[in-house]
Amino acid sequence: MQNITGDRWLEIDIDAIRHNLEQVKARLDESVRLIAVIKADAYGHGAVETARILYQSGVDFFAVTFLDEALALRKASIRASIMLLSPLTSEEQLAAALDKHITVSVTSLYEGQLLDQVSRRMNVKATVHLKADTGLGRFGMNREELLEVCSTLKDNPCIYIEGIYTHMAEAASGNASYTCKQFRHFTAMIDEINQAGLKIPVCHCANSAVFLKYPQMHLDAVRIGTLLSGEIPAGKFNAPIDLIDPFKFKTRVISLRTLPAGSYLGYARTARLRRETKVAVIPVGFNHGLALQVANRPTSLLDLVKIVAKKCLAYFNLPRFALQAKINGYSCPIRGKVFMQMALVEIPLQATVKIGDEVEVPVHKTLLARSPNRVYVKDGEACKIEDDERTAYIVEGDS
Incomplete structure (x- = not known):
């Protein structure tokens, strides 16, 4: 691609992203929803463009870590569901998220109470996923906290508790005991919430590693990021999956x-x-x-x-x-x-x-100190990513 200007750029293969999506969907029951995780700028592939590519292929639910990532997707007219995986701890953050119809995670009693207050004041619909901590130790609620938050939120007409989820600590390891223990703990929490009179429609605990190793843990939805980016999670996996890395870092002599x-x-x-x-x-x-x-x-x-x-x-x-x-x-x-x-x-x-000759360099996509120009290619040629109403830029960032 000698017509590319600049000394450094990324080539992102659109067909590779679509191929990886099809590989995931082939292992997924039709009743299970796919949540495409495009955090950290879609693992270096460009969050806005990757969302458009996946949306065109039928993905209607995305997840990111931070609020600024979600707001950037909304600014780019991404109309699908967007879920935050990290907590929001201020009224300003919650107001910004609810104003853009972003699905929020509640990971503590404090956040539940804050969401109750802000949603009532704004009188706007808030879609919520509750985060349970079953052994990762990062953030999330225990059994008692979950029940209290459910009690607080279920009577708020502005709040729709769409989901509940947890995150596994060592699903990629060769020893399944801890993962199975976490899963039993999680399902017990769900059962107790159901017995308290609240039915949560979307229960999910499977990231890419759980998705590959434990199909019985797919539940109502799976959160897939690493596999869509063309990488197998670190660990031991028996069932092969055919993935293509969409990412190439290029420079010139x-x-x-x-x-x-x-x-x-x-x-x-x-x-x-x-x-x-x-x-x-x-x-x-x-x-x-x-x-x-x-x-x-x-x-x-x-x-x-x-x-x-x-x-x-x-x-x-x-x-x-x-x-x-x-x-x-x-x-x-x-x-x-x-x-x-x-x-x-x-x-x-x-x-x-x-x-002036092109050189492909082994730079890890998630360790880029800064993003160079990004070019989306199909059949080896730069192309535009069409959206329903907008056209993505072919190239963005600093050279």
Whole structure:
């Protein structure tokens, strides 16, 4: 796509997103509703555009984490249901959400009481999903709190309690015991609410990992984000699912030299050429997310061993573990320390490469420090994403 301007851009494959959606729908009973999670800018794919692509394919329910994400979708004329997954803790936030008909989560007694007051004052319909904490420990209500909130809200004519949900802590692990314990706890809460005289129509606990491993936990709806973005959640899954990653981070060669064997590359001379080699400079560095990794504490001793092993194998530049850029059909190692805004790529002498050629770089979509230009492609060509009434921009963001 040589007509793309700028030195860095994202290519988002529309057909790949639709393919992933069909793969999910093929495993979903017709009675189960799909809630498409497009938080964090749809995992780097662009929330507005991804919502339009999915909406055109029949998805009518979306979920995001924060209010500003939901308001941006409404501003872009996304007319489907939009649910917030995080709490709203001020009158101003609640008023803004209710004014735009955004489905809110109630995760505490405080939020329930605040919603009761604000909805009555505004005299506007509020659609609500109650959040139960069954063992993740992030936020949500216990049994007693749920019953009290239900008692408070059920007599408010402005409030429609559409759903109740929880989030599993380790559904992707090989041990099902804790997930099953959470599920039993959740269904017991639902039963008790039903016995108290309140029937909640949409009960959901399945994220992408639960969706794959526990079809009996699909209930009335599933929340799918990772799978739509073309990735399998980390963990062990027996049943295969055919996904396509829609995301490619592209840049261009801005410098190209041939260096002799023995030349050092980068700060601290951490790389040395074994043979005469072409070396390309690309304008992508750790400021753009290259070579960055999530640095959570290892979950077990085995996890720690795996992390250390991968670091050691990457040190020896084994192709599977070293950073690789793709240039004109060649997989080429990124050598030396990655600079703040640039990186060095070792290219075989026989490769036909010139300044300005496209380079695909392994930047993780959720670790982008800032979003470059985003281009939506179909059959390899940039295209517009048509909505019922509006046309999305092909490109947005800063180059």
